[in-house]
Amino acid sequence: MTEAAADRAEEFARSVRIYVFRQAAETGHVPQPPRIAEALQQPQAEVEEALRYLAAGKVLILAPNGTNIWAANPFCAVPSGFRVDAAGKTYQAICVWDALGIAAALGSDALVRTSCGDCGDPMTLGIQDGELTQTDGIVHFAVPAHHWWDNIGFT
Amino acid sequence: MLLFRGEEHIDRWCSSRGLPRGAALTPDQAWRLAQGWYRDKVKPGWRRHTLEEAEELMARTGLTGQFWNLRGD
Numbered sequence: 001m002t003e004a005a006a007d008r009a010e011e012f013a014r015s016v017r018i019y020v021f022r023q024a025a026e027t028g029h030v031p032q033p034p035r036i037a038e039a040l041q042q043p044q045a046e047v048e049e050a051l052r053y054l055a056a057g058k059v060l061i062l063a064p065n066g067t068n069i070w071a072a073n074p075f076c077a078v079p080s081g082f083r084v085d086a087a088g089k090t091y092q093a094i095c096v097w098d099a100l101g102i103a104a105a106l107g108s109d110a111l112v113r114t115s116c117g118d119c120g121d122p123m124t125l126g127i128q129d130g131e132l133t134q135t136d137g138i139v140h141f142a143v144p145a146h147h148w149w150d151n152i153g154f155t
Numbered sequence: 156m157l158l159f160r161g162e163e164h165i166d167r168w169c170s171s172r173g174l175p176r177g178a179a180l181t182p183d184q185a186w187r188l189a190q191g192w193y194r195d196k197v198k199p200g201w202r203r204h205t206l207e208e209a210e211e212l213m214a215r216t217g218l219t220g221q222f223w224n225l226r227g228d
Contacts (some may be wrong), residue, residue: 017201018199021196021197021201022197024197025197057203058203059203073196074189074193074196095156095157096156096157096158096185097156097185097188097189097192098156098189098193100182100185100186100188100189100190101189101192101193101196102193103186103189104186104189104190104192104193104194105193105194105195105196105197106197107194114157114158115158116158116159116160116164117157117158117159117164117165117168118159118160118164118165118167118168119160119164121160123158123160125158125182125186127186130190132182132183132186135181135182135183136158136160136182137158137159137160137161137164137182138158138159138160138161138162138165138179138180138181138182139156139157139158139159139179139180139181139182139184139185140156140157140158140159140165140168140176140177140178140179140180141156141177141178141179141180141222142156142157142169142174142177143177144177144178144221144222144223144224145213145222145223145224145225146224146225146226146227
């Protein structure tokens, strides 16, 4: 790939990133390749290439063996055990860190609803005016920081 | 990263999976980490943190020691 072509590919990946995250924030739904291609009026194959580029850069996470987005983290594309009510919408997150990250990314008051990883009891965390105002329990990181991306699904 | 009712719930979860215990944070620490990590993620000008920036964020959140080392074992 020439330098000019690489620059164009990077610029297109940037456009895809901005569209995906803006849609996720504004709607609570992470758009997938067909919709991104339609919105940006570009071939789906180019969108998928841009998504692979973004995933390689750890900007977002693709579903295994495909180019569907699993998470434009902190926004998860599929139902999960971490729901975030914010700005009149409900968002999904892949973990409690990302659930709180949704409140941070939106700059919004939020209520995180999840359950104890052990006993399943419902638990909630609340954010108001940038502060954690409703707190419950303890957060556990099972994987050391250097290994987070070895298996991001488990992490 | 999961939320647990208390320390004994973490121990039970780890033991039932044969996993060593990881690191526990208060929800407030997790919130401060999330703020530093994700505050700008939706902004067009977002970029990944440098390693040094990520380390500084963790240190500021009180996350120090080998578990939080981003540079390798």
